[in-house]
Amino acid sequence: MITFDSLSLADASDQMRAGGLTPVAYLAALLDGISRQNASSVNAFISLTPQGIDRAMASAEQATQALRRGEDAGALHGIPYGLKDLIDYQGVATTGQCQFYRANVATRDAFVVRRLKTAGAVFLGKLATDELACGGRPEDSAWPVPSNPWNPAYITGGSSSGSAVAVAAGFVPFALGTDTGGSIRNPSSRCGLVGLKPTYGRVSRDGLMPLSWSQDHIGPITRTVRDNALVLQCIAGHDASDKTSSRHPVDDYAALIGHPLAGMTIGVLSEPFLQDPDADPEQVAGIMQAVEVLRHAGAKIVERRLAGIPHINAVARLLLGADGFAVHADGLRTAPDLYGKGARSRLLQGAWLSMADYVDLQRRRAGIVESIERLMAGIDVLVTASGYDRAPKVGDASAFAKSYDQQLRMPFNLSGHPAMVVPTGVSAVTGLPSSMQIVGHYFDEARMYQVAAAYESQAPWSAPGPRLNIHPGDIA
């Protein structure tokens, strides 16, 4: 019997081409699963409305008819997905889960949505986000907060929380998130998923509500490495409407999956978590075990070090604050009540920087980019932690605050290097997945997928997937 909520995107796509599954039947099965699992209990979707379901069914019907006519738009044809509510879908409000934008109905599709429509993918609904992607404690949110399907006592991580929860729960096989300071990688890590922040400029941000112009990235969240590569293949490419969009050629991102790692050199940045007595031992063990798997697969392993990580994270946070305040200053001045407490507090951090500070930060940033380029020299990819904290429980403010210092995600927002997370096991203590982070050279996502897939295929652990707390009930 096929379990649709754990079927990979690639397998669903193959079954559609083999005639064993239609887009309509697949969507109907996912909707049935969503209903049975009581999607409202995990708060992943914010706009799974009857109208939205009708729209999705109409798209699935079109995709089904097209396949019957022999019109195949590719791997995503007929595949349902969700969008973090910062990305425009024409006719649907893009709110960022902020009251200030509650009536901000998109008049056109984002670039990535146009690509997904052309590919025949089926939009199901908007997904929850930390308000305006600011991150922050779940308790500060003015909205229902997504629950981690692996264990609702622990946070999902943000800010692409709804995207990660929807994929982990099996509501959709893929979702798009955004990553300004780790917001794809953090929730993907905590929900046992593959999440990619592509190279800066690889995926157009046209139609994205910004948080930080110089650090925002759009990327895919999936349950498998191959699925991730298939989604990136669809959304990558130059877009003249985003001035930071690159003309660098788009690779075949799945081309190296399955190729051996022999001859490859993998750098390991382990010093930050090996020297931190408060690092979560299960996270650390998962990464070091993954390194051994990669060594066994034929890769040469070398140590790498990165100096000044607290400084790097400080520069990233301050620049993010400056950019975020620049985006939202007018709204904060005119209608502060329409911003939640957490978002307001975070966006205001940029108000206190002087022009001199900003120039100094930009100068430091250039030096940091050079540091990270040196870190990457002589290796094909870098393996390190995404975070090395133990997942905070919901409501544990001190553990939450500490988690910001026990992460290695922000350096690569600052530098623009591509970075992805892959699950490395499941904690016996929390029941949540652990993860490693793989960092690549600019535009070398195909190599990252090769390494990630090699690990995924030989990982010495397995988990049945999250178990939702099922309460029979209706969904909105």
Add this chain to the structure above:
Amino acid sequence: MAKIVDGQTHQHAWLKNEKEVRARANQLGLMSVEDAQPGILSASAAVTYRYLEILARPPVSLPEPYLTPPEQGGRS
């Protein structure tokens, strides 16, 4: 206690009290924020200056900063 930056001299000076935070917020046109959520300006300023403090902390074992960034693939 929050700290604030003098943009002319780039010298950091501690904001001594809530009154100074409010004065700076007034310059920035942000008092409506404070009215909506008292104390939030000081809280946000404290975070910003905690990060600036980290940057001021020796040793800064990073390369000397450049005025013009080196070529970064994908950036225009």
